[in-house]
Amino acid sequence: MMDQSFITCGDGCQIHFRLDGANGAPILVLSNSLGTAMSMWEPQMARLRQHFRVLRYDQRGHGLSDCPRGAYSMDRLGRDVIELLDTLELDRVNFCGLSLGGMTGQWLGIRTPERFERLILANTSPYMGPPSAWDARITLVYREGLAMLAQASAERWFTPDFCKERPDKVALFQARLAGGSQTGYAGCCAAIRDMDMRPSLGLVKVPCLVIGGESDPATPREHSEALHEGIPDAALKMLPAAHLSNVEQPHAFTDAVIDFIRD
Numbered sequence: 001m002m003d004q005s006f007i008t009c010g011d012g013c014q015i016h017f018r019l020d021g022a023n024g025a026p027i028l029v030l031s032n033s034l035g036t037a038m039s040m041w042e043p044q045m046a047r048l049r050q051h052f053r054v055l056r057y058d059q060r061g062h063g064l065s066d067c068p069r070g071a072y073s074m075d076r077l078g079r080d081v082i083e084l085l086d087t088l089e090l091d092r093v094n095f096c097g098l099s100l101g102g103m104t105g106q107w108l109g110i111r112t113p114e115r116f117e118r119l120i121l122a123n124t125s126p127y128m129g130p131p132s133a134w135d136a137r138i139t140l141v142y143r144e145g146l147a148m149l150a151q152a153s154a155e156r157w158f159t160p161d162f163c164k165e166r167p168d169k170v171a172l173f174q175a176r177l178a179g180g181s182q183t184g185y186a187g188c189c190a191a192i193r194d195m196d197m198r199p200s201l202g203l204v205k206v207p208c209l210v211i212g213g214e215s216d217p218a219t220p221r222e223h224s225e226a227l228h229e230g231i232p233d234a235a236l237k238m239l240p241a242a243h244l245s246n247v248e249q250p251h252a253f254t255d256a257v258i259d260f261i262r263d
């Protein structure tokens with residue numbers, strides 16, 4: 001198996017993945033948010049690869065992974081990870097996901113806790129209703145395209161101070177969003193729309209670190225607190241950031257991940 005390649009999932013969808021770091025080091029899987037791709041983890045990679053064999057993948061509908069038409073589900077996004085681990089013959093791993101990636105992480109913690117040593121659930125939520133808001137976003141994406149979302153998304157992803165200080169980074173993430181697949185973005189919106197993991201959080205029998213953003217308008221503090229309170233073995237760390245806290249606070253985010261897994 002090459003360090004960068006594709007697996008084919010049970011439904012025929014190809015998932016793009018990449019491995020970095022020393023063979024034999026503990027495995028850390030990184031799962032991206034809506035409208036990004038594995039490149040969102042660049043701020044973490046220099047340090048994470050010193051400690052872990054890092055397995056990044058593009059969520060279906062994003063990056064180089066396939067973008068099947070229609071509504072995706074959290075069940076399907078979770079199975080993508082399990083099929084990736086099975087194909088790479090990885091029995092037990094650590095997992096860190098942000099937002100959509102963290103929702104995938106919750107599904108994994110509920111359904112397949114035996115495959116995970118530790119879970120990091122960043123800037124995420126067990127429920128992001130109302131469903132009508134997601135239907136409206138899906139309609140907008142198909143009607144207007146992803147570039148239309150760039151301004152509003154940047155305002156949820158980054159604080160005003162960060163936008164002033166790092167317009168280059170903000171522009172990069174906006175360009176990546178605009179260059180993504182409408183079909184894939186809309187498919188993942190449907191998975192979030194149909195998700196409600198609140199009743200099942202007690203089944204997450206894996207030690208978790210919940211990371212929240214103090215200024216995150218997409219998944220605000222109460223969402224992080226709901227995870228912290230609902231998952232039996234969870235710690236909470238709030239960072240001074242908006243939604244993409246790993247980009248806005250790269251050092252604090254990376255420290256939190258390394259400290260939690262190596263604890």
Ligand SMILES: O=C(O)CCC(=O)CC(=O)O
Pocket residue numbers: 032033034035098099100101153156157192218243
């Ligand atoms: O970021 C995600 O993965 C889902 C939450 C969301 O829609 C963030 C945003 O673009 O506002």
